[in-house]
Amino acid sequence: MSTHKITVTVNGQLRQAEVPARLLLVHFIRETLGLTGTHIGCDTTSCGACTVLLNGRAVKSCTVLAVQANGSEITTVEGLAQNGKLHPIQEGFHMEHGLQCGFCTPGMMLSAIALLKQNPYPTEDDIRWGLSGNLCRCTGYVNIVRAVQYAAEKLRIEN
Amino acid sequence: MIPPEFDYVAPTTLQEAIAVLEQKPDAKILAGGHSLIPLLKFRLASVNTLVDINRIDGLSYIREEGGWLKIGAMTREADLEHDPLIGQKYPLLADAARTIADPLVRNMATVGGNLAHADPANDHPAVMLAYGAVIVAAGPNGLREIPITQFFTDLFTTALAPNEILSEIRIPAHKAGNGGCYQKLERKVGDYATAAVAVQIHIGANGVCDTAGIGLTNVGPTPIKAAAAEQTLVGSKLDDAAIKRAAQLAADAAQPQSDYRGTEEYKRALVKTLTVRALRKALERARN
Ligand SMILES: Cc1cc2nc3c(=O)[nH]c(=O)nc-3n(C[C@H](O)[C@H](O)[C@H](O)COP(=O)(O)OP(=O)(O)OC[C@H]3O[C@@H](n4cnc5c(N)ncnc54)[C@H](O)[C@@H]3O)c2cc1C
Ligand code: FES
Ligand code: FES
Numbered sequence: 259m260s261t262h263k264i265t266v267t268v269n270g271q272l273r274q275a276e277v278p279a280r281l282l283l284v285h286f287i288r289e290t291l292g293l294t295g296t297h298i299g300c301d302t303t304s305c306g307a308c309t310v311l312l313n314g315r316a317v318k319s320c321t322v323l324a325v326q327a328n329g330s331e332i333t334t335v336e337g338l339a340q341n342g343k344l345h346p347i348q349e350g351f352h353m354e355h356g357l358q359c360g361f362c363t364p365g366m367m368l369s370a371i372a373l374l375k376q377n378p379y380p381t382e383d384d385i386r387w388g389l390s391g392n393l394c395r396c397t398g399y400v401n402i403v404r405a406v407q408y409a410a411e412k413l414r415i416e417n
Numbered sequence: 418m419i420p421p422e423f424d425y426v427a428p429t430t431l432q433e434a435i436a437v438l439e440q441k442p443d444a445k446i447l448a449g450g451h452s453l454i455p456l457l458k459f460r461l462a463s464v465n466t467l468v469d470i471n472r473i474d475g476l477s478y479i480r481e482e483g484g485w486l487k488i489g490a491m492t493r494e495a496d497l498e499h500d501p502l503i504g505q506k507y508p509l510l511a512d513a514a515r516t517i518a519d520p521l522v523r524n525m526a527t528v529g530g531n532l533a534h535a536d537p538a539n540d541h542p543a544v545m546l547a548y549g550a551v552i553v554a555a556g557p558n559g560l561r562e563i564p565i566t567q568f569f570t571d572l573f574t575t576a577l578a579p580n581e582i583l584s585e586i587r588i589p590a591h592k593a594g595n596g597g598c599y600q601k602l603e604r605k606v607g608d609y610a611t612a613a614v615a616v617q618i619h620i621g622a623n624g625v626c627d628t629a630g631i632g633l634t635n636v637g638p639t640p641i642k643a644a645a646a647e648q649t650l651v652g653s654k655l656d657d658a659a660i661k662r663a664a665q666l667a668a669d670a671a672q673p674q675s676d677y678r679g680t681e682e683y684k685r686a687l688v689k690t691l692t693v694r695a696l697r698k699a700l701e702r703a704r705n
Binding site: 280304 | 469
């Protein structure tokens, strides 16, 4: 099996590693880089717990090879808070009780950020549609929608 | 789950990629990876070399040219979904893109991969049958055009040679009087179709239908072109009787199997209902 030297920018930091061709991006993030905020739920491209931003697009990192990400920018949940200040989406999940066990939350937040970048004025339907690749077993989604609405409002004020 | 071992190469030109395919007959193309990587993880597929074509420039585009809508093979589903030209003039394609998988998968999955994979459960094959699309394949001797009716040869099998890469999909460019629609029943977002029907029609100035394409998803070993249903529409005004006749012929053309998504009988009935809905919507769109 071939191995490859890859360079990626993860949460603004340049990271280099030698990876086997079959290493999945989610394993690279969790095990090679030790960033365990990106979760593995289904491992079968269904649940979205492993969602990260790859060059700004939300993708399921259990279904991308680490070597495919060579040269890319990756954002994980660890990259959201800046200087100890929560990102508006994190604040939204906190304020609106958008989580219970929290397992789906990192993926939900990254999908929501990608959605809000594309559509700063989402309707409730837009939000449900935008998050339809992320499953939550606890909340029933109502408060997740509110959390995203909270973040949308806050981001509109900030920008 | 960890995929089996393989070598990986990421050529930057089509020629280079084709050369690798020539040297290594067991190599496989990696496009969006959202069919192939799951198959590798489940160990349902194995491969000695993955040829990643994501680093080849110029394979992702959507443009009208010379009477065709040309779509680069590496165009992502998300790009189709958000493209204004597709949204305005190619509603059948826009409908289908929105129902494929979920937004996260659509950020990776490619149109070329969807067709090359030739899964009868995939949505683009029936859509392209309805449009009467042409597949462009790049090989060692240059480009070759394959009519869509000759492309799907069997379950997960296409007319592409092992050393060919699907490079472009061509759809006849929109003209006034065209209308299309994709009707899919899925159990939930991210599921494949229980059944789905793709319809593309053209209505002449006299209100008579002069072209009709109907493709069926996930009701047989390959995507199905409902030829008898198409023929019954041509020359009609798409009145209720013609629509119902076509829907029955489409249901007759389906070859569904009973599985966890429904019984054979149910799926056949579904094809009939979805054909009626798709034709009514396509007609409405053709008139606007
Ligand atoms: C959770 C989930 C739900 C899904 N739901 C749907 C759905 O509802 N409808 C639907 O249609 N699809 C669905 N898909 C499939 C998805 O759209 C796939 O991505 C698509 O079938 C394959 O495209 P890809 O670019 O990912 O191809 P890959 O996985 O990279 O490749 C698939 C196959 O095609 C070959 N190939 C790819 N590109 C080329 C090329 N240019 N030339 C020659 N050979 C090529 C590869 O070698 C491989 O054998 C779903 C996938 C997932 C994970
Ligand atoms: S772990 Fe990747 S989608 Fe569930
Ligand atoms: S909060 Fe538990 S899965 Fe979403």
